[in-house]
Structures are given as structure tokens and as C-alpha cells.
Amino acid sequence: MARMKFLCDAERCIECNGCVTACKNEHEVPWGVNRRRVVTLNDGVPGEKSISVACMHCSDAPCMAVCPVDCFYKTSEGVVLHDKDLCIGCGYCFYACPFGAPQFPQDGAFGLRGKMDKCTFCAGGPELDNSAAEFKKYGRNRLAEGKLPACAEMCSTKALLGGDADVIADIYRNRVLKRGKGSEIWGWGTAYGKPDERPATPPGGKS
């Protein structure tokens, strides 16, 4: 079974915002909502790097843990999705997310927060696949069409990879070996966990 993940290669990202545009266009995302955006690290400093950031569909998603109405679920492909019919727009998930992925469209007067919206890995939501209701609430369900997220497939430099974790990690590994640098993947450890660096038992056997 595929375990879906995103990987952004900072050595390749040219900050073209093609992924942002592809996402906006594919799902007809409203104004003020950015499911994906490009962030530049050390902007203006020689050697600056850009990365494309969206929901990383974390292995142990903090948004799922803090949601007071439990509207989040994880599919068998490892995609973190939510039911907008349950969401109360409290914003807890936004505070919990290390990537700032949850977005809240303005709903009504006085800046009232609407229901949360985020990247779905182009997998829609808990409505009938490829139905009008699903498109309206969550956007297009490309995964049900046998396709991968539009942002990754549209990336001109293939900096943004999205898909089965084993395959994209293999593509990246091959790439790093060929170019001989840039093995760090921003956000990978935060989203998908990293090996515990602490020893299992403290040195000396005493705590």
C-alpha cells in the first residue's frame, strides 16, 4: 500500500510558484486561502533557498490530536483529510500545525472564520468521489482518477515530489548521489518523524 508523502528539494526550487498556481487552479480555491505556498529561507542572503509548503500529511498529525470535534481522519494511503460538515472553525489545528497548513476563509461579516480548508493531497474528502459536493467542499479528487497531486506533477524542475514515500525517497536519493550535495529535506523529520537520537537507557544505567 502506498504511503503518500511530499518532498521538496530546496536545491531545485526556483520559486516560480507554479505549484501554488496549479493548486489554486485545480481546486478553484477562494481568495485568501492558500493551500500551498512557496517560502524563501534567508531571503536576500547569498545562497537563499526556497521551498514549497503545504499540509505534509504527517505520520503523527498534531491537527488530528488537537481537534475538539474530531473531524480529521487518515486514509489507508496516509493522507490526512477532514470532514468540513463537522469543522467548527476553532483554529486549534492552525496553532498545532508546524507548517501553517490549515487555512480559514472569511465567512460572513466581521471577519468571522469559516470552516478549515487545507491541502487534501488531491484526494477530496468524505463525499462521493468526483461528485459536485466533493469538488465544492474539498476540490478535485485526482487520487481517485489514478493521478498524483497537481502541484507535484506540474513542478517544472521536479523540486516538489509527491507520491508513494518509497518511490519519491528513491528518486531523491538517486538525485543527491548524482549531484553530490543537498541531502537535507526541509520538514521531512518534523512531518514523518526522525530516529530518536537519545540512547534508550542513559549512560551508566541510572536516570
Place this chain on the structure above:
Amino acid sequence: MNTGRKLVLACAAGALAITLAGCGDQPKVYKQGQYQGKPDSKPWDNDQFKGNQVEWEKAIKVRNQGQNEYSRAVASAK
């Protein structure tokens, strides 16, 4: 029975019906930490793949490899 009395009775009957309808609402049992929303279907359970998971995984695999320009370049050079 005059019209006014009939009207009062009709209103009372309507109010009773609305009040009793509230009694029919079953309390929802909340399970801590469990997804409370609608169930979602598998991505291969649709008209395109007709429940064939293998076909879906094959399609995803092809798309996955489409992101590997090293293999694409080798394939096009042949």
C-alpha cells in the same frame, strides 16, 4: 365550533407536534479521540477503477515514476 376555537385547537396541535418532534432526537454518543464524520470510500471504489485496487496502484506507480526525470531521460534516449 366557531372558527376562532378551531384556529386555537389547530395551533395547539401544531405546537404539540413540534414539541414532541424534539423528543425524537437521539443523543449522539461522543467517542473521545475517534473520527466523528462521514466514512470515506477508497480511491479505487469508483466508476473508473471499479474497485480494482491493483489497477489503481499501477496507475499511481506510473505517475510516481513520471516524476523521475533520470528514468524518463533514459527511456526517451532509447
